[in-house]
Amino acid sequence: MAFNPSCKDKKKSIDQSLLLCCKLFISEARNHATLDAIERAGRLDPETVIVNKFPDRSYNRTRYTLVSYVVHDITGSAVYSPLRQTVLAMADAAFGAVNLELHSGAHPRLGVVDDILFHPLARASLDEAAWLAKAVATDIGNRFQVPVYLYAAAHPTGKALDTIRRELGFYRPNFMGNQWVGWPMPEMLPEKPDEGPTTVSRARGISMIGARPWVALYNIPILSRDVSAARKIARMVSARGGGLPTVQTLGLVNxxxxxxxxxxxxxxxxIGADRVQNQVEMLAAEEGLDVEKGYFTDFSPEMVIENYMKLISAERD
Incomplete structure (x- = not known):
């Protein structure tokens, strides 16, 4: 959708109160030229700010955290956010540079642009985040001919991300028992996507796109090469394994x-990081394993907003 000039006059009044955040997960962390190209695409529009970037070479996966505002029409419906075009520009750069058939890493993935998650910030609503998620899903499906699965608030029934991933075999390593290499599935998908074609380009894979309240990403190193032990601990900590409610985990080589x-x-x-850390330490001790202090891979929502305001102010000065 073209930007309505009348919206421009409203930007300063909504920057601090109606913000959307996007966590964009790309299946690449080893090729610096590729990451530079993706990041340049993300900086083309000064109204969108990359507030954080987290690459993991072992996982061969990078997460970008982007923030911008959302604009409404006279009825109060969300109609525009600079995030939409920025995410598409970064996806375009990623699809042009990354071939999933040649990709390998210790973190599961099913696509070059593997996951796009939108969060409301400040006074923005989950409905606004879901609107943007669905708009971007349509764009990705149509423009890049990539199958897209919606999840959480972007899905008509609120289907969970891990449920969809499980249906698609996301959690099953296909190399050496602990690595994901190339495209691991048939070209015909077992579940019909919400957007895009039902057949898959092996070079691009599929994309998950969702909207939900803030999710914290917290990693805890285990001083052991025994991935089976890490997976056992992860399973016992997770809600699915009867552990901590609202906690999802993966045991991975890193x-x-x-x-x-x-x-x-x-x-x-x-259920915060301290409780998860204590649980992992307790279970690891039972296995005779040492655990390091965990770390967040992203800022808190408050820090994301603070960094956005500083960066956007610097751009305008």
Whole structure:
């Protein structure tokens, strides 16, 4: 949708109160030229700010955290956000530079642009984040001919991301028991996508796109190369394995001498990092394993907003 000049006059009044955040996960972290090209595409529009970037070479996966505003029409419906075109520009750069058939890494993935998650910030609503998620899903499906699966608030029934991933075989390594290499599935998908074709380009794979309240990403290193032990601990910590509610986990190889429990805290204000850390340490001790202090891979929502305001102010000065 073309930008309505009348919206431009409203920008300064909504920057601090109606913001949307996008976490964009790209299946690449080893080719610096590719990452530079993706990042340049993300900086073309000064109204969108890349507030954080987290590459993991072992996982061969990079997450970009983007923020911008959302504009409404006279009825109060969301009609425009600079994030939409910025995400598409970064996706275009990624699809042009990354071939999933040649990709390998220790983190599961099903696509070059593997996951796009939108969060409301400040006074923005989840409905606004879902609107943008669905708009971007349509764009990705149509423009790049990539199958897209919607999840959480962007899905008509709120279908969970991990449910869709499980249906598509996301969690099953296809190389050496702990790595994901190339395209691991048939070209005909077992589940019909919400947008885009039902057949898959092996070079591009598929994309997951969703909207939900803030999710915290917290990783806990285990000082052991035994990925089966890490997976056992991860399973026991997770809600699915009877552990902590609203916590999802993966036990993954990360580096030559360690593994890691990658945690997704779906309600971090209810079940936070300290509780997850304590649980992992307790279970690891039972296995005779040492654990390092975990780390967040992204800022808190408050820090994301603060960094956005600083960066956007610097751009305008």
């Amino acid at each position: 580096g030559e001498d360690s593994t890691e429990i990658a945690c997704m805290l779906l309600e971090p204000n209810q």
